[in-house]
Amino acid sequence: MKFSTKTGTPQSLSTDALILGVFESGAQPAATLAADEASNGLIGRLQKQGDFNGKTGSSLIVRHPEGLKAARLILVGLGKADELNSKNWMQANRTALNAVLGTTATDAINTLAAIEVNGLSASARLRQAVVLAGECAYRFDSFKTTPKAQPVKLNAVTVFTAGKATKAMSDAVTEGAAIVEGMNLTRDLGNLPGNICTPTYLANEAKKLAKTFGLKCLILEKAAMEKLGMHSLLAVAKGSDQPPKFIVLEYNAGKKTDKPVVLVGKGITFDTGGISIKPAAEMDEMKYDMCGAASVLGTLRAVAGMKLPINLVVIVPTTENMPGSSATRPGDIVTSMSGQTIEILNTDAEGRLILCDALTYAERFKPAAVVDVATLTGACVVALGQVATGLLGNNDPLVNELRTAGTATMDRAWELPLWDDYQDLLKSPFADMANIGGRWGGTITAACFLSRFTKAYPWAHLDIAGTAWIQGKDKGATGRPVPLLTRFLMARAGKAD
Template sequence: MEFFVKTSRPESIKTATLVLPVGEAGKLGPLALAVDQAAAGALSQLLKRGDISGKPGQTLLLHDIPNLKATRVLLVGSGKEALSDRQLRKLITAVHGVLKGLGGSDAVLALGDIAVRDRDTYGTTRLLVETLADGAYQFEQFKSEKSRPRALKKITLLTDKAGLADTERGCRHARAIASGMAFTRDLGNLPPNLCHPSYLADQARNLCKTYKNLKADILDEKKLKALGAGAFLAVAQGSDQPPRMIVLDYQGGKKNEKPYVLVGKGITFDTGGISLKPGLGMDEMKYDMCGAASVFGTLRAVLELQLPINLVCLLACAENMPSGGATRPGDIVTSMSGQTVEILNTDAEGRLVLCDALTYAERFKPKAVIDIATLTGACIVALGSNASGLMGNNEELVQQLLKAGKDADDRAWELPLFDEYQEQLDSPFADIANIGGPKAGSITAGCFLSRFAKNYHWAHLDIAGTAWISGGKDKGATGKPVPLLTQYLLDRA
């Protein structure tokens, strides 16, 4: 779907569908009033029938309105006061639900009269366009019968001259973020027999062919062994699929400027290894690479916007399978940092690939390092599917990420990293155990990672609850936290 911005008056624009807001009790704002006047009061007369009360998200489709160039007019309820982010998303989703069922190839949204709490023109545009683009996403490449192609191809946002620059900027940023989210969703939704570590390495190479200021280095088993990545290799040793650490280096800033580093967990399928997961719902463990997928998506957004920053992406990719060669509970491995790890549960594998990637990140002398991982079921118990868990060793970085999540409507919530939690990882046989017992599972996982991130500012995002939707017809990857991460990088740029 294409998005455009114009400064035309709504009553004079030619389109298949013109979308206008209606407040509660049929109240028309300035834009809708201008259309009503041009139509000789036709909208006011129709509203007197009471077919739409104006509550947020209600819709009413009108045909043959006189004196307008628009074929149809779609009225959408906008309430009686400023909307919340959630209300705006519901309103836009309702509008899109009507538009995609119509025959017109284009629509014009004259929604400038809608006020959104704590959002200016730029922020409202961002949220609006991202919601529309996300709603248009489809994943049907493995279906013999595809859905009927939708007629709607183009959406134009109307604004005035004063808001033109902010609307255009919001639209441009939203398009890039939506593109990144779609890339993340595609990777997450792919079946694990196709989307394995080598496939993700190919995706990295393909990106480098398109963007000249991006370079890739693919670390195979031999290179990982030479680096001493014993924890990373321990996860992969039960699988026939070879592991890969993918290093992507984007140079958009000054030559010697320190980079930001994103580290993504890329477990392309997680059986749990010898600590085997239950069979029910195990198909969803293809989503255990959504941390890496979200880094790919964020990088895609940064590349499209050509942000003036330096960014390094480390994707720790492996498959966790049970076999005669698989890691056992009780095994002790030596990480790249030299710290030894007693593996008490092979299903706590994400932290093992991440810890070596975090050590590898030191060589880039980063401004900050953020790792993103579908790390713990405990995070879903704590926060559900509405917020990602956030921990870190630098308060300024944590606050920057919390603000980015709020601004992008892709929220995170901080969890504590008190020293007392570290004691749960004590091992009688090694420097550290890979699990800390049943209590505070998300926090002890963060504590584990923190031991490998002492030499730089670091934060950890646990996206186990936000990266995908389970079960049912809406099952699939969400594309989160691409908006949060891109907003963080936009703020730094």
């Protein structure tokens, strides 16, 4: 899909679909007023007649509106003018784009970004409007002989600007388009079934990224991992016939003297739980257990697409977790790359076992900061639902950066405590630590485990178990937290508005 900006008067805009916001009460947006006047009061009449009330979430398609060059008007409700917030504004964008996608329109002009919203700058609204359009237009029906949804005919979205388009505005649209590409990659990888998206498949995708953007790419095989002492990661891989991979990608667009930010993504391409096998219900969703890996690859795609001036390293430890005859047993003890020993009490707590070796490996880059991203604990879903990502870390400024980035993109994260009091729950009588801490505070004790491998640098952990995918009849990967991570890196590179 192509994205661009455009200015002018609504009545002069030639398009298949012109999106206009309508308030339930209060002064109407400037673009809506202008279109209403040019169409001899069409919008006002629709409201007076009760055909369209402007309530949040409502929409109406008007074909061949008098006095306008647009083939269709897409009227979308904004609610009361004095109650407009970022949530309602985003909902209006989604409602409008979904209405357009239900037509045969091949292009659309969206005027909603010209409406002032508390907490969102002009550039942020432009960027977000692009991201929301990409989010709504996304489809994953590669494996259906008959697509489950109407094919997307919309191939161009123009974001209307009230005044003359500036470089900052065009940059915001370019950035939004790059984030869409990153989210699409993340969603595609997440939605692929486990028999296709294997560790080898992820490694090949990494190679494609490297070739496209001129990145350094290193794929470590099992023998190299053994030589490095990654016995914690390899313990998870023992039950699978699929060979594990350890993926390292380097994007160097910052100063040579700048320390890199390192993103580590959990890449369990299918998680049965191993010997501690999961219940059968909804186990198909465990193909999403590599969404941490998918999101850091998607973030790299976005960063490279917008040519962000920063040094970034992406690390993906990836394997299946299967209950084969060679699988690790509960009670087994392994030695991690750091030299610390781990008693594996539950083989379904495998994500932390592959991440800990990756976090140790990250030390060699002398990083400015390390952020790991993982569908790590069901406890996080219980605590925060599917609204917020869990956030913990050993460095308050870094944690605050990530929380701020999440708020700015509505890809929110919420901090949980990482107090030493919880560390005692990981005690083992036979090893340096156990890989689980018991029933209570599961998200926190998982992060406590990871924190033992992050003493050398500022570190934060994002638990995306509740936000990486949605369940139900429309289940699928969300692309989160690509917007959060990209905004965080934009701010680090001095490019956030």
